[in-house]
Amino acid sequence: MTLPSIEVARGLTGAQREAIADLERRVLVHDGGRLKLEWGVLGQRPPDEANDLLAWDGDTLAGFCGIYDFGKDPELSGAVDPSYRRRGIGSALLDRTLELLAQRGRRSVLLVAPRATDSGRRFAQARGATFDHAEHHMELEGQPTGPPEPRPSTVGLLVRPAIEADRATVVSLLEDAFGDGAAAFGATDPHDLALVVERDSAVVGTLRLSLEGNAAGVYGLAVRSDLRGRGIGRAVLYQVCLEARRRGAYTVTLEVEVGNDHALGLYTSVGFELRTTEDYFSLAI
Ligand SMILES: CC(C)(COP(=O)(O)OP(=O)(O)OC[C@H]1O[C@@H](n2cnc3c(N)ncnc32)[C@H](O)[C@@H]1OP(=O)(O)O)[C@@H](O)C(=O)NCCC(=O)NCCS
Structure with a gap:
């Protein structure tokens, strides 16, 4: 049997995105999560x-692998159509993706494997990747729980857009909280x-709010270490969720x-519920 051909896309057309969305639907019907x-x-x-790498069998998108390069190591996320699995398509997509990243001088990647199925973990381990960490995906639907009790440390808190003059402070807050200041400002x-x-x-403190249609996402919430545990995170998250709703978001997600x-x-107390969990496996290139 011949392997589907792999297309390396520069940018994505509407038709390519639609094919990826269709593949996603087929995968979720099979795997859940x-x-x-x-x-x-x-x-x-x-x-x-x-x-973005797309494995085509004629007009059918049999597999997809996306590179998400915003932090220290690029993350790879994707899937193979359930009826095309165990034929080497996942491996071929990953090999081609690693080739591209090696040309860009990258040394390692993180493979994102949803826990809803075992296949991602098994695939990652078969490739010699090692477990790095896991993240819960949480979602708030509708109104946040609150408002939280005011506390001395939360009186007069102001959440405002970051400006260039904040850059050094934001980078140092993110370095301190996540060991990675590179994601600062999310300008991409x-x-x-x-x-x-x-x-x-x-x-x-700092955070990023992403707003698209009726969905919002909160990323990289960090409070200065000497001020943690005093209700600042909860007060900020509550305020930001209200603002997201005011701007038309029905759901707010975070990891x-x-x-x-x-x-x-903290997230549960504001009304977020656990939806899915993803394992991250580190793979040297
Ligand atoms: C993970 C996934 C992309 C693998 O795609 P695939 O085309 O089936 O992978 P391959 O055929 O190249 O598999 C390569 C090797 O990985 C291992 N492997 C893959 N799927 C496996 C499974 N379900 N159980 C056990 N081992 C598995 C095997 O060692 C396999 O080699 P073999 O078939 O010769 O034994 C696919 O199962 C999938 O889409 N899963 C859901 C989404 C997901 O988890 N994505 C994250 C990937 S890190």
């Missing part, structure tokens, strides 16, 4: 950059708003690292 395809990102792929996605939290004229019980408790 969700695929972390970041539709906001797929809708804004720069036309001069190769980030036009749907993203970089926000800072101000108290007594000092920046004490939290498995094991970060403190953050999980």
Whole structure:
């Protein structure tokens, strides 16, 4: 049997996105859960950059692999149509993707494997990838729970858009919270708003809010380490969820690292519910 041919797309046309959405539907009917395809990102792929690999069998999209290059290591997310699995398509897509990333000088990647099925984990392990971490995907539908009790540290908190003068503080907050300041300002996605939290004229926290249609996402919420545990995170999240609703979002989603019980408790208290969990496997190129 011949393998489907792999197309390396630069930018994505509407037809290519529709084929990916159709593949996603077929995969979810079979596996459940969700695929972390970041539709906001797929809708804004720069036309001069190769980030998406599509395995075609005639007119049928048999597999897809997307490169999501926003942090330290690029993340790879994708899937193979259930009726095309175990024929080497996932391997061929991954090999071609790793080739591209090697040309860009990248040394390692993170494979995103949804827990709704075992196949991603088994595939990653068969490729010699090692478990890095796992993240819960959480969702708030409708109104956030609250408002939280005011506390001395939350009086006078102001959430405002970040400006260039905030850059150094935001990078240091993100470095401190996630060991990675590179994602600061999220300038790559036009749907993203970089926000800072101000108290007594000092920046004490940061987060990004992405708004697209009736869906919003919160990313990289970080509060200065000496001010944590005083209700600032909860107050900010509540305020930002209200603002997202005011701007037309019905759902707000976020991801939290498995094991970060403190953050999980905070999100649950604002009304977020656990939807799915994804494992991240690290693979050297
Ligand atoms: C993971 C996925 C992309 C693999 O695609 P695929 O085309 O079936 O993968 P391949 O045929 O190239 O498999 C390569 C090897 O991985 C391992 N593997 C893949 N799927 C497996 C499974 N369900 N059970 C056990 N081993 C598996 C095997 O060692 C396989 O080699 P073999 O078939 O010769 O034994 C596909 O199962 C899928 O779409 N899963 C749901 C989405 C997902 O998890 N994506 C994240 C990928 S990290």
